[in-house]
Amino acid sequence: MKRTRMERVRLSVILAAVCLFFGIVVLRLVHLQVLLQPRYSQIVQRQSSGTVSIPAPRGIIYDRHGKVVANNVTRSSIYSYPMNDRELIRAGRYLDSLFNLQRGTSQSKYGLKTRKFRWIKRRISDELANHIDTTAPKGLYLRTETQREYPQGLIGKQILGFTDIDNRGQSGFELAYDSLLAGRDGKADIRRDGERNLYRVKESALIKPELGKSLVLTIDWRLQEILEDELRSGVDKYNAKSGQGAFVDCHTGEILAMAHYDPNEKKPEHPVKLRTISDQFEPGSIFKAITAAAVLDADLVNFSDTVYCEMGKWKIGRRTLHDDKEHGWLTFREIMELSSNIGIAKYALKLGGDLLYQKALDFGFGQRLNTRLGGETRGRVHSPDRWSDYIVAALAMGHSIAVNSLQMAMAFAAIANGGELLQPSLLMCSVTEKGRLDNQCDLTVIRRVMKESSADSLRAFLRGVVERGTATKVNSSAVTIAGKTGTAEIVRPDGRGYFKNKFMASFAGFFPYEEPKIAGIVVLCEPKPVHYGGYTAGPIFRRIAENYMVINPDLFAAGCQTIITNTVKNGQTVEVPDLIGRSLESACSIAEHCGIRLRQTTDKGIIIWQYPTADRLVFPSDEVGQGIEENTH
């Protein structure tokens, strides 16, 4: 026995205490690691893993020729996430000096807080981002985000609309097709540590982002640019308050260009409405084309018959109709060409209000066009229940009816294409991820609105308006235009009749007359001092038509040497090479290399122009045209 009894007992007591303690620890471990394990491992799982969303890039928007009109650029955004007070204070000081703020202000300005995420500035310039990247203290970080960019600047911006800071469409096309363009954000599993560093772990647990659909607009950006240029210079030249115009393909109903111009417009980069569909106005004499359609359809016109136009003054009931000039006996053609109110009123009264009303409805007035763009108005057509003769006469000359520009452009497209009202479209097709085109939108005929024979006659009358009538200023040697002028007094907003000195000047028509391709309208609001449509809106229309012809010679110059080909390479989009100045032989081989086959009608020559121009995308259904000058050597 080495130790005393007391010592052995005391040591045993301590040993027992040790055993007791370890026993308790084991029980506790069983409690924690077995009984609580399911719950705890779930919590641990939750705090150390998570998902990050992978933003889907927004779809690109092309014009009808593949020109990119809206795309995405990546920009850096700066945010703060300080882990502790020291990082917080440093970040605050850094921001003070970065943005030249008074010392200590940025902490409250940006609401910096430890362990809280705060955006400081989003979409900063690349230089600033580089600077921050190299100099920022811990707690401030950069994150790249995509931002919408509009390579064409303000051109067509009214149609495109804009997106907010989170890339959601806010107006125009961006809003109307937001669900398609936006795509769906993806998700990825990540592992997170206690300091908020993220680790990607499993690629398999990734939900791929669904890319936003790239969409192709029916808009021709070259025409859009022409339209906007001409509206701007026209409003300036004719001293108007504002102007607007819309052009459509009269065989497909595709909208080719739409714009308004108001020198006083605020924030043109954030357009909220497109006046060509949202503004309604009394059309005035351009509506006589619709009246004429009704009269022609009702077979009321014998082309040689004449009507007495009362020498410019005609009393209906208690009110008097006026003409600008004192016309005597006129044929129907002359009534149209000279835009006689009294003449058309007499025909309209012969026709009766009901039929005229019905025709106005047939032509789509008073109904929405369903372009999906926001702010579209339906216009207004009063029902003829209690119409007096005067109201029928007023309607015949385009008063007591309200329309918007696009409705009128579609109506003239119907006249131009032989009498079919078409559904206007803005979306041509969409592009899949692999560059294929799908969902090509078919043209939709809403209804036949007039007899083909009536349309033929009316087109001739409208051509006469330009050749001999109120729109001789519109007559162009380059392109044959047909159309109708309008000069309407503006309705007082208080509902008490019309302003005596404020006019809406308009010209609606189509070109080329022989084989109409494009219909459109130009409207000027309050041009001064000349207020006649034929002298103001008309010339703008003419210049647009001429300019458009210059860039699209293949559409007009029928006799030119052209080769046109379908380009199909597995149904994919192809970029067009620059072929101008090359010999036909080398052009063919270059084109073939790109997957474009040129169909030749001649075997020698130099390419002098091409369509589409270089660097555009060509879609399978599109055509590449080349102008060839015969090689004289």
Next chain:
Amino acid sequence: MVRKTTKARQSEKRIDERLLVTYLLTLEVGLVAVYSTSSMIAESRFGSHLFFLRQQIIWAVLSLLMVWVITRINLVRFAVYSVPAYVIMLGALAAVFLAEPVNGSQRWLFIGPLTVQPSEFFKLVMIYSLAFSLSNRELNIANWQGLLLKYGPPIGVALLLIVLEPDLGTTIVIFSTVVGVFFLAGARMKHLLVAATPLAGIAAFLVFVIGYKKVRILDYIASLADPLQGSYQSMQAALTLGAGGLFGAGLGDGSQKLFFLPYPHTDFIFAAIGEEIGLLRLLILLLLFMYILFRGFKIAMAQPDKFGYLLAGGLTLSLFVNMAVNIGVVTCLLPVTGLPLPFISYGGSSLLISSIAVGVLLNLSRRVKA
């Protein structure tokens, strides 16, 4: 190697090989644990996942050298230096107040490249001194007024210095060890209780009336029932152990060490490896610990004199108190206080001190009856 060289001179008994083997095994477990729990932090803080492991290996080698040296010296011969050594240690404890505070406390001395925690070394010196002093045959342990006057001031000063650092955890560990050594020496239970009661009263007064560390204590009380209601640290420790389950996530695969669990390679290493190896293998580690303690007490029991008995018993007790406080904190059985786990946690001082204790135990294991 150790066996051969220690055979001859001052003893006739062989060294306690079981303790040595257990110690070496535990040391290896510690190195693996340090690497597994520190590599992420080492990578992110120092750019090398091996940073902490490399340091720890150096300390482990030093510790083994130390063990080897200690097993070859005559411990009794140094007993005469115990009083001066004690005074020097008190000086070192006072000297920490001249050093720069780290995280608000002054516990360390910075000597060249080394960081030394005097309170750790004090523990050893104190046990050694107590063992020597209490083994004096002329001492009447029943005369408690005499004992209090003799031991009260020097120990009180040391505890006061440590508590002011402030390092409450170490203070409690040392105090418990002192009480334990007195208990082993044969002090009357009544005296021990009388000595402990006013201290407990002061502690209760400090916590509940003054409010010192009140939140921590309230957190602790809440965490006893539901660990998730405790402080962030004890909550994370409980979650970490819980996530391990019976079999663990696999060595190196713990997710909690990624900055969720605080100090995964030092104070909370038990939880961090608990997540990775699971309950079953954690029990093996506990068995290693228990076996070391068991061997320690066995050596104490076999000592030929009271000095060896108190020294072996006191050192084993001190190892136990360190283990108990650390594991108790990690398993939410005790309020949070930062103490390393002997043999396992990263940290030179802790490893060296624990190894010295084992070395002394091994030395004592060779003694035979005088």
